[in-house]
Amino acid sequence: MPRILAPLFAAATYARWLHLLIGMVFAGVVLLVYPGTEEVSLLRIVTAGAAVDSVLLALAATVPAMRRAEGVQARLLLMPAREEDIGAEPSRGWRDRRRTAAWLIGRVALGMTAGLLSVHALTAAVLLLTAPARDDALVLYGWTLPVSGEALYPVLAPVVLFGAGWLIVWAGRLQLAMAVRLLGPSPVERLAEAERRAERLLERNRLARELHDSIGHALTVTVLQAGAAREVADPVFTAKALEVIEETGRRAMDDLERTLVLLRESPGGPAVEQPGIDRLPGLFETARAAGSAVEAWIDVPAGELPGVLSRESYRIVQEAVTNVLRHSPGEPLIVRITVRDGQLEISCVNVCAGGGSTRRGGGKGLRGIVERATLLGGAATAGRQDDEWVLAVRLPVRLGA
Structure with a gap:
């Protein structure tokens, strides 16, 4: 009824x-x-x-x-x-x-x-x-x-x-x-709407990767610094650790603010500029403060990299540093970035602690690196070679992009 x-x-x-x-x-x-x-x-x-x-x-x-x-x-x-x-x-x-x-x-x-x-x-x-x-x-x-x-x-x-x-x-x-x-x-309107929906989905995936890389790195550094300060119990070391935690948290908050602005779709908001390859020295200093020695060679002429390539390169290296701090704490990291034959080559090598772990190959961070490289028309490989973990990325450099 x-x-x-x-x-x-x-x-x-x-x-x-x-x-x-x-x-x-x-x-x-x-x-x-x-x-x-x-x-x-x-x-x-x-x-x-x-x-x-x-x-x-x-x-x-x-x-x-x-x-x-x-x-x-x-x-x-x-x-x-x-x-x-x-x-x-x-x-x-x-x-x-x-x-x-x-x-x-x-x-x-x-x-x-x-x-x-x-x-x-x-x-x-x-x-x-x-x-x-x-x-x-x-x-x-x-x-x-x-x-x-x-x-x-x-x-x-x-x-x-x-x-x-x-x-x-x-x-x-x-x-x-x-x-x-x-x-x-009409079919044309449906196709246009499908394209807009795909663009929104890609943008959400990109923002998810951004948050994963930035917040994941900040949390890893914070946990390591706090644990080291508790074990060492030295006032000078503790003060330095707190300084690193503060700076890392501030950067993570900046990234979070920028991401939230994009999610709210308010272009006029106070968006924070995305970090590029010029910010890598600060990233390496954070890793050194966490106890991992970093040797870096960055051979990239100033202003040669397009903005998107510079930003994505920073995120790729950031994920590599985060993996070292999380899975091989205290082990040295060697980073080489160079432009050769129209390709941006990024190499990150570190010793596998305790014989290494194969679980990192399927992690979200490394999958994100592969996705970034693919979207930029390049390729990325990551895996164990003898006693080392090697991440190699090649990205085509399109001048003026």
């Missing part, structure tokens, strides 16, 4: 009914202008009115903004499950204009039919309810109802209203289906 009655009292049913009545009002206004209703046969009213309506609606559909107006109205009154199922963009070509014309004609035809039937059903329900109070026989659309049954006629009124209600429900659903079919995004 709830399934039968619930649609009759749903807000969407009456919003869609209003949408149907708008189509009926349009057809009615046109009908009053031409061919009129006096001394005109019903056949001529229907044929002439339909022809005039179709011509006017087809002409209106040639205006690009008409498709947008109909889409906005359909979203508001037809209440689709997802708004994006009904487009709200102007017509971009004649295919969109033809679909808009079909929608307008179908909308008015369905609205006129459903509107007239629902109005007549309401009229019949009122007549049935008032039948016992009449002095003469009830004539309902040319049918004279027996006077003997007047006491039962009010009982039929709810049945008529129930039928009229479900007529409105089904007409509204049909109108919604037409809107999704004819006002829905």
Whole structure:
């Protein structure tokens, strides 16, 4: 029973009914202008009115903004499950204009039919309810109802209203289906939306990598520094460790602030500049303060690397340093960065502590390095070679990018 009655009292049913009545009002206004209703046969009213309506609606559909107006109205009154199922963009070509014309004609035809039937059903329900109070026989659309049954006629009124209600429900659903079919995004719009969705997904993945690299590095350094300060129990070392923790935390907060600004999509916000290859010396100092000796050779001419390549190179080396601090604490790290034959070559080598671990090959950080290199058109490999762990990355350098 709830399934039968619930649609009759749903807000969407009456919003869609209003949408149907708008189509009926349009057809009615046109009908009053031409061919009129006096001394005109019903056949001529229907044929002439339909022809005039179709011509006017087809002409209106040639205006690009008409498709947008109909889409906005359909979203508001037809209440689709997802708004994006009904487009709200102007017509971009004649295919969109033809679909808009079909929608307008179908909308008015369905609205006129459903509107007239629902109005007549309401009229019949009122007549049935008032039948016992009449002095003469009830004539309902040319049918004279027996006077003997007047006491039962009010009982039929709810049945008529129930039928009229479900007529409105089904007409509204049909109108919604037409809107999704004819006002829905075109293949070009769907492709553009798919591309935008893919771009947003790639951006989210990039931000996730940024947070993983930055916050993961900061937490690793913080834990190591705090543990070392507790073990050493030297005031001078403790002060130095606290200084490193403070500086590392500040950098992580800057990265977090920048990422949150991007997530909020507020370009005018106080975004923090992303670190580049020029910030690597500070990163190496943090690693040295954590107890890992770092030897670095950076042979890259100033200003030669494009901005995106500089930023991604920093993140790649940062992840390598984090892995050393996490899996081989205290072991030396050798970093070489150079540009040769149009390729940026990054090499990070460290001794595997305790014989090494193969689990790092499947970590999120190393997967992120491979993804970064692939997106930039390069390649990355990481694995154990004898007693060393070697990360090698090659990225094409496109000058002026």
